[in-house]
Structures are given as C-alpha cells and as structure tokens.
Amino acid sequence: DVVMTQSPLSLPVTLGQPASISCRSSQSLVHSDGNTYFNWFQQRPGQSPRRLIYQVSNRDSGVPDRFSGSGSGTDFTLKISRVEPEDVGVYYCMQGTHWPYTFGQGTKLEIK
Amino acid sequence: EVQVVESGGGLVQPGGSLRLSCAASGFTFSNYWMHWVRQAPGKGLVWVSRINSAGTIITYADSVKGRFTISRDNAKNTLFLQMNNLRAEDTAVYYCVRGIGGYWGQGTLVTVSS
Numbered sequence: 001d002v003v004m005t006q007s008p009l010s011l012p013v014t015l016g017q018p019a020s021i022s023c024r025s026s027q028s029l030v031h032s033d034g035n036t037y038f039n040w041f042q043q044r045p046g047q048s049p050r051r052l053i054y055q056v057s058n059r060d061s062g063v064p065d066r067f068s069g070s071g072s073g074t075d076f077t078l079k080i081s082r083v084e085p086e087d088v089g090v091y092y093c094m095q096g097t098h099w100p101y102t103f104g105q106g107t108k109l110e111i112k
Numbered sequence: 113e114v115q116v117v118e119s120g121g122g123l124v125q126p127g128g129s130l131r132l133s134c135a136a137s138g139f140t141f142s143n144y145w146m147h148w149v150r151q152a153p154g155k156g157l158v159w160v161s162r163i164n165s166a167g168t169i170i171t172y173a174d175s176v177k178g179r180f181t182i183s184r185d186n187a188k189n190t191l192f193l194q195m196n197n198l199r200a201e202d203t204a205v206y207y208c209v210r211g212i213g214g215y216w217g218q219g220t221l222v223t224v225s226s
Contacts, residue, residue: 037212039212039213041157041213048207048216048217048218048219049157049207049213049216050216051213051214054212054213054214060214092156092157094157094212094213096212096213099162099171100159100171100173100174101159101162101212102159103156103157103158103159104156105156106156106157
C-alpha cells in the first residue's frame, strides 16, 4: 500500500498567520492516465470530511482562496495564507492513484 | 443539491452482520463511482471499498475482503455495504462517498461489541 506521511501532526497557529502542511507519498502518485490523484481534506470537529483540493492544486467549489495546494510526484503541500477561526480541525492528505486509496495520519490545526 | 445519506448502522455482536445503505440524490447516481470510507473512534480515515458506475468493477481493502460486499441499485439511487462476520476492529463511522472524496454523507456508526 502507498504510505502517506504528513508533517507536522500538530499545528498551532495564530489567527491571521499562514500555515503549511506537508505530505509525502511512498511512491509516485502520477497515474497511467497522466493525472495525479492527490487530494486534501478538512474535518472540522464533529463533522464529516470535506474535500478542499483535488488533483494537487484544484480548489473545490466553495473553498476559500486562502487555501492552496501544490506539489508533484511524491511531495505535496497545503497552504493556508491567513488562518481563520473556522479552519480549526484535522487535515488529511489522500491519494486516489493506487488501490487501496490511502490517507495521511492527519494534522490537527489549532489556534494559539 | 447533492446529497448522500447513510443508514443501517447500530450495535451488533462479534460475528454478526449488518447492511448499510446510502441514498443518493441531486445527481445522476448511475454516472459515478461510489465508495465506502470508515473512521474508527478518534482515529483516521480508511478507504474500505469502491464500485464503478455499472457495478462491474469492485475492490476492497484487505482488512474487509471476503467479509464485506459492496453493491448498488442504480434504479433506486442506492449504494449498499453488506458486512458479515463483524469484528471489534470494524467499529467505526462508515461514510458513503461520491467519487474520490467529492461528496460525503454524515456517516453511520457501526459498533461491534458483546
């Protein structure tokens, strides 16, 4: 199985400050069709996960533009330009290129 | 509005069975791969199973292979997960998911305990 390794696992951030989460996969996530099926999810306390970013850098509908994704191959990053109170929760990276699809361990973002 | 709504969770004894359902609305169900993802209490997310739009391609995580069966009824816009020989480690919230994470339901809790 593809192992997804996130860092950091805990992320205390001051409101209005930027935040960044890294995710590394144990093998390339470039699919044979040329696409890279790498996503970022947010799970707020008590809620279902919500996809923020698909195929590395595409924001889902309704996702604020302070969220951005980048990367390629095996190394990926989620950036939040200015953290807001509603950003508190756990962030997961996930690969959908190789079955079984796998998630990272999760990064817990909290406000300092 | 796209909606997927899970049902069928509950408390079951080890070795028992449950059938989860996921009612889909607001989109053309028969056009989409559908998936089940689970989350044990306080833990991370695990992809359990997937099924293509026609129901002809099905895959499972090794942890559930031979015990769980995914299926769909495109005429009724419904996804199913038949879970047999349940174990304590199957205790989790089970989410119905459209595509590779595009839309998630609210989840249904399955508790396996004596």
